[in-house]
Amino acid sequence: MTKQKDVAVELKSKVYDKVNSCIQCGYCLPACPTYKSMETESASPRGRINLVKMAAEGKIDITEDLKKPIDLCLGCRACEVACPVDVPYGSILEDAKEMIKKKEDENKKKPDMKDWLLNSFFTNSKFLRLSSNLFYLYQETGLQKMTRKVKLPEKILGNIGKMEKALPNMPSHKYRIKKGQLYKAKTPDTKLTVSLFLGCINDSLLYKINYYSLELLRLAGCDVYIPKNQGCCGALHAHQGYMDTAKQLASDNVNAFKAHDVQYIVTNAGGCGAILKEYDHFLVDKTDADSKSKVETFTSKIKDIAEVLYELDTLTFLKNINKVVTYQPSCHLKNVQKVDEIPEKLIMGIPGVNYVELPDKDSCCASGGVYNVVNYEESMKILSDKFQGVNYVQPDIIVTSNPGCLLQMSHGVNEFSNSKQTQSIHLVELLAEACNLEI
Structure with missing residues (x-):
């Protein structure tokens, strides 16, 4: 049996029952941002499911025929919400990506930059902290302003360099939360005892969001534990087919948080929260009752x-x-975690706010983890359409609930907004301002 057939057989064992649950009705088509943008069947959930089925049957090549359509999927999972028969599209997508990566690895002589970033950089707190320190110096020394004047990031990094302008100013590192600490509530009595998940991007680059999250929880009456050995959630890895690394990160996080008896494990990133909530989908050992109980308690x-x-x-x-x-919803917060109207209700409860609903708000902003980096042109088509609604509303502030969405909408302001004064901020930043919390 050839290696191609080996991978196809493994793919079939993982997905065949799931892909056959799709009745090809097409209810997913209007919900899919890439289908609306590209207008081809292979860019729809239904089309991708059919291609995965054909690859599992050995009728098409996994890398030559399946890879591109799968890579062009945002993974927003709006199709799951629209599906009348509950096809587990997210699971199918991750299984397909895992098998595509396995097939590519067979022909790879040595690890590439992507392997290093996902297996060594995002999983290494020392690398992340060093990068955070270097970027802070890049801003504080004025070097960032100089390079932007001559558009050096764009000249060196191309489209990725364009997105450098969306990165926010970093506050002093004294606002970076220390792990292994208990922070007491700032109220006379404690309402809840919770843990806070810090993530990797928020902990290293957007730690202002973590700081405000912690302070808001304390103002609301929460004692907050910060588990010491928590790390990256593994979402980027799972979405790129690096399932072995994703499973290890998941296991590490479950163990890190089990030491604290809390009511909730609180997240402030839609994408992180989604995969944390689904750790049991790929981490549970069905033959080990203790393992199953531990993971399900966590999720x-x-x-x-x-x-x-x-x-x-x-x-x-x-x-x-x-x-x-x-408000621009996070797809994973809405479609996976099923948190829909609550962020908007919090916004509308702030004194003075004139809340205006964003037209077609539930459509994806096309951040998609690293989608806007590896598929920049397609991402910008979708973002440009999104900003037609933004320009109609003419907001002073766009509120988001996920770091990727925040950076994507900030980039959209720079590229497509009629007003460059519009801010893209996280929900906790708006709530913190209303509570008079300042950095």
Whole structure:
């Protein structure tokens, strides 16, 4: 049996029952951003499922025929919400990516840059901290302003360099949360005891979001544990087919958080929360009752910070935000975690806010983890359409609930907005301002 057939057989064992549950009805088509953008069947969930089925049957080549359509999928999972028969598209997508990677690895002589980034960089807190320190110096020394004036990032890095302008200013590292700490509630009595998941990007680059998340939880009446050995959630790895690494990261996080008896494990990134909530889908050993119980206990505690703050309803707003505000939902927060209207309700509860709903708000912004880096042109087509709605609303602030969405919408302001004064910020940043929390 050839290696191609070996991979096809393994793919079939993983996905065949799942792909055959698709009845090819087409309800997913209007919900799919890449189908609307590319207008081809292979860019639709239905079309991709059919291609995965053909690859599993050995009728098409996994890398030559399946890889491109799968890579062009955003993984937003809006199709799952639209599906009348609950086809597990997210699981099919990750299985396909894992087999594509396995097939590519057979022909790879040595690890490439992508392997290093996913297996060594995002999994290594020392590398992340060093990068954070270097970027902070890049901003503080004025070097960033100089390079932007001559458009050096774009000249060196091309499209990736264009997105450098979307990166926010980093505050002092004293606002970076220390792991292994317990932070007590700032209220007379404790309402909840929770843990806070810091992630990798938020912990190294957007740690202002983590800081505000922690302070808002404490103001709301939470004692907050920060487990010491927590790390990257593994979402980037799972979405790129690096399932062995994703499983190891998942196992490490489950073990890191089990030491603390808390009601909730709080997240502030839609993508992180989604995979944390689904660790049991790929981590549970069905033959080990203790392992199953441990993982399922972990996943049952995952809550987005918007859910926790809305449930407690104890924040005191001290400042009016007299601005036009709109909200771009995180696909994984809405479609996977099923957190829909709560962020908007929190926004509308802030004094002075003029909330205007974004037209076609539920469509993906096309950040998609690293999608906007590896598929820049396709990502920009979708983002450009998204900003037709933004320009109609003319907001002062675009609120997001995921770091990738935040950076993507900031890039959209730079590229497509009628007003370059529009801000793209995380929900916790807006709530923190209203609570008079400042850095």
